[in-house]
Amino acid sequence: MDEGLDFAVKYPFSDSARKSLGDIQLTERIVELAVERIRKAVRGDDSARVVFHESDKREEIASFAAARMILGHLRNSYLTNRFAINESKIVRGRINKEDERTVDAVAAQFGIASAVENGMMLLDLPTYLRYSVRDPHYKLINRKLFSGRVEINAEEKKRLVEEAVKKHIERIPTVKDPPDIIKNAGKQLVAEIPKTEVRMTVKAGDHPPCVMRLLESLKNHENLPHHARWFLAAYTLAIGMGEDDIVKLFAGAPDFSEKITRYQVSHIKKKGYSVPSCATVMSYGLCCAVCRIGSPINWHTLEKGRKDAINAEADNAAKG
Amino acid sequence: MQPRDRQALLKLFAAYYETADFRIPGLEQREFGIGNIRKIEARHLNFPNLQSFRGYLTNNTPFFVSHSTAYYEFPGATPIQKKAWKGADLVFDLDIHAEGKYGPYALLGQVKADLQRLVKDFIINDFGCRDVLVAFSGNRGYHVHVRDKAFLPLGGEERRELVDYVMGNGLNYRDFFSYSDKKQLLGPRPDEGGYRGRFARAAMELINSKPTAVSRVFSKEKERGFFLGGVRQGNWSKTSLKFDDLVGRLSPLAATLPVGSVNTDAGVTQDLSKLIRVPNSIHGETGLIAKIIEPGEVDRFEPLRDALVRSSERMKVRFVEGVPSLELGGETVGPFKTGDEKELPRPVAVFFVAKESATLL
Ligand code: SF4
Numbered sequence: 001m002d003e004g005l006d007f008a009v010k011y012p013f014s015d016s017a018r019k020s021l022g023d024i025q026l027t028e029r030i031v032e033l034a035v036e037r038i039r040k041a042v043r044g045d046d047s048a049r050v051v052f053h054e055s056d057k058r059e060e061i062a063s064f065a066a067a068r069m070i071l072g073h074l075r076n077s078y079l080t081n082r083f084a085i086n087e088s089k090i091v092r093g094r095i096n097k098e099d100e101r102t103v104d105a106v107a108a109q110f111g112i113a114s115a116v117e118n119g120m121m122l123l124d125l126p127t128y129l130r131y132s133v134r135d136p137h138y139k140l141i142n143r144k145l146f147s148g149r150v151e152i153n154a155e156e157k158k159r160l161v162e163e164a165v166k167k168h169i170e171r172i173p174t175v176k177d178p179p180d181i182i183k184n185a186g187k188q189l190v191a192e193i194p195k196t197e198v199r200m201t202v203k204a205g206d207h208p209p210c211v212m213r214l215l216e217s218l219k220n221h222e223n224l225p226h227h228a229r230w231f232l233a234a235y236t237l238a239i240g241m242g243e244d245d246i247v248k249l250f251a252g253a254p255d256f257s258e259k260i261t262r263y264q265v266s267h268i269k270k271k272g273y274s275v276p277s278c279a280t281v282m283s284y285g286l287c288c289a290v291c292r293i294g295s296p297i298n299w300h301t302l303e304k305g306r307k308d309a310i311n312a313e314a315d316n317a318a319k320g
Numbered sequence: 321m322q323p324r325d326r327q328a329l330l331k332l333f334a335a336y337y338e339t340a341d342f343r344i345p346g347l348e349q350r351e352f353g354i355g356n357i358r359k360i361e362a363r364h365l366n367f368p369n370l371q372s373f374r375g376y377l378t379n380n381t382p383f384f385v386s387h388s389t390a391y392y393e394f395p396g397a398t399p400i401q402k403k404a405w406k407g408a409d410l411v412f413d414l415d416i417h418a419e420g421k422y423g424p425y426a427l428l429g430q431v432k433a434d435l436q437r438l439v440k441d442f443i444i445n446d447f448g449c450r451d452v453l454v455a456f457s458g459n460r461g462y463h464v465h466v467r468d469k470a471f472l473p474l475g476g477e478e479r480r481e482l483v484d485y486v487m488g489n490g491l492n493y494r495d496f497f498s499y500s501d502k503k504q505l506l507g508p509r510p511d512e513g514g515y516r517g518r519f520a521r522a523a524m525e526l527i528n529s530k531p532t533a534v535s536r537v538f539s540k541e542k543e544r545g546f547f548l549g550g551v552r553q554g555n556w557s558k559t560s561l562k563f564d565d566l567v568g569r570l571s572p573l574a575a576t577l578p579v580g581s582v583n584t585d586a587g588v589t590q591d592l593s594k595l596i597r598v599p600n601s602i603h604g605e606t607g608l609i610a611k612i613i614e615p616g617e618v619d620r621f622e623p624l625r626d627a628l629v630r631s632s633e634r635m636k637v638r639f640v641e642g643v644p645s646l647e648l649g650g651e652t653v654g655p656f657k658t659g660d661e662k663e664l665p666r667p668v669a670v671f672f673v674a675k676e677s678a679t680l681l
Pocket residue numbers: 208209210211277278279281282286287288289290291292293294295296299
């Protein structure tokens with residue numbers, strides 16, 4: 001289906017966008033727009049750009065494709081994740097203002113096809129699993145399931161689309177040998193990356209698998225859901241890390257704000273929240289091994305051999 | 321095991337494999353693993369078709385044979401990253417742990433009850449899967465292979481979500497209830513999907529069949545009918561019980577809803593490169609067939625009667641350890657003491673030799 005040029009501008013990952021580009025040539029102007037698009041993501045500016053002229057519109061669409069080329073060439077997880085989050089937020093802002101038909105047209109790009117039956121909006125289970133976020137609200141156990149379909153509402157559908165956009169952008173294909181203007185744009189962007197490195201050095205086995213995975217995500221500049229941050233803050237406080245170090249730890253998150261993080265960490269400390277039990281971590285969807293220790297904090301009482309065995313098993317399960 | 325026993329068993333297994341009924345969709349895209357002492361000693365094997373797989377089993381008969389749940393572009397390639405993963409069956413492994421060599425067999429009935437709930441209530445009703453194959457594992461439990469195309473692409477985390485669902489991990493039934501401003505207790509309706517509906521149905525059933533298990537007030541037909549009429553609409557307040565009290569009294573029900581015996585230790589379901597026993601192959605530790613159970617037959621299936629390799633021959637064995645009495649091959653056999661010499665139906669003899677409780681004479 002071709003939803004027209006305006007749709008393509010707003011949703012540059014759509015089939016309509018691909019078609020509208022035709023055999024457009026990569027120009028300096030397009031690459032410039034692409035660089036600006038990525039810079040915006042680094043700044044966390046998720047305001048949508050509005051263009052009026054037909055030729056501007058085509059350039060705008062092309063700038064998304066060019067940005068993907070740059071990121072596919074750089075393979076820098078910080079920039080890619082920032083870009084994925086920001087673009088998905090922009091899309092979310094846009095679909096919030098759309099009518100249902102248009103939301104469905106965007107959703108269809110990712111195979112998200114909900115149907116209304118007996119007044120319920122239903123989505124097939126595999127698609128739901130693919131795009132639901134790691135959050136208790138979306139955990140299957142708390143959902144209504146009807147022979148392979150999950151009940152969702154219009155808000156949740158938008159959230160799934162947002163996640164789908166993010167996942168789609170995260171999976172940028174590698175671009176081996178791009179034109180020079182792309183290479184140069186890449187160099188320029190890398191030079192601008194803020195130098196906040198994750199300070200904590202951890203060895204395998206220092207922390208339980210669920211914590212290691214979160215630290216790994218931070219290192220790769222992936223966004224952590226709210227519960228994950230909360231859990232990680234409570235955990236690191238409990239093992240005696242200082243507030244400053246914990247704040248630095250979160251600096252890897254793509255939407256890091258020092259002020260908010262500092263406030264949250266000291267809030268958790270002041271209230272004396274304890275580390276959630278494994279059952280709770282599991283209900284957040286963050287447990288990734290079978291440690292049988294009741295609480296992640298008990299990891300430190302395990303023998304080394306036992307730790308290694310658990311990690312080996314968890315690695316095995318994660319592979320593929 | 322004595323080399324002589326080993327040879328004799330392998331010969332019988334080989335004969336079985338000549339006509340064994342295999343159902344392995346995408347056989348040529350799967351990796352195979354075989355073992356003799358351990359379950360998997362060699363992997364990365366692959367076969368172009370059923371005929372060559374069968375030929376392999378009859379000529380190089382192993383004690384154990386497994387195939388990948390995954391489909392690969394290059395199933396024989398190593399390391400695993402080079403295989404190019406294309407999707408995988410969704411599998412569940414149900415088993416039981418019990419003391420002693422023969423302890424688990426008495427408990428297989430419990431696993432079967434779990435199996436039936438898993439397949440009917442969860443896999444078919446909730447997940448809506450089609451193309452489901454159920455097989456006995458050949459020893460202490462059952463395997464469920466879901467080969468429904470819509471589920472093959474799922475990643476490890478997504479599969480884990482399904483395991484959590486089946487096992488009730490993170491289930492908090494109290495979240496099903498809320499107090500509306502009219503001081504009403506709102507809760508799940510029996511016609512809802514997922515755990516909510518299941519909980520409501522279980523509560524209604526319990527109050528109908530054993531009212532006093534919840535509270536004496538429900539022994540009066542009128543109270544009970546009034547209350548259940550409300551529950552059908554999702555209104556749980558039509559009772560003289562205090563709300564907190566009522567919800568608390570229903571807590572034992574919540575624990576009965578999930579399926580407990582799903583084996584998650586080895587991450588069977590979420591491991592995308594898992595090898596699993598080939599359905600209808602022989603489990604070398606028991607000599608039993610990992611028998612495919614036809615839909616509708618699960619009820620009647622008795623592993624220690626139906627998974628034996630049939631034969632009218634008899635064989636003589638000497639027991640090398642004591643064995644409790646067992647239901648085997650449709651009759652009660654044993655107990656046996658160390659040193660007992662017996663002539664037994666061949667399938668029974670094979671079982672005890674494979675378990676290394678007896679040796680052939
Ligand atoms: S079992 Fe507990 S400690 Fe281990 S990964 Fe899960 S939540 Fe973390």
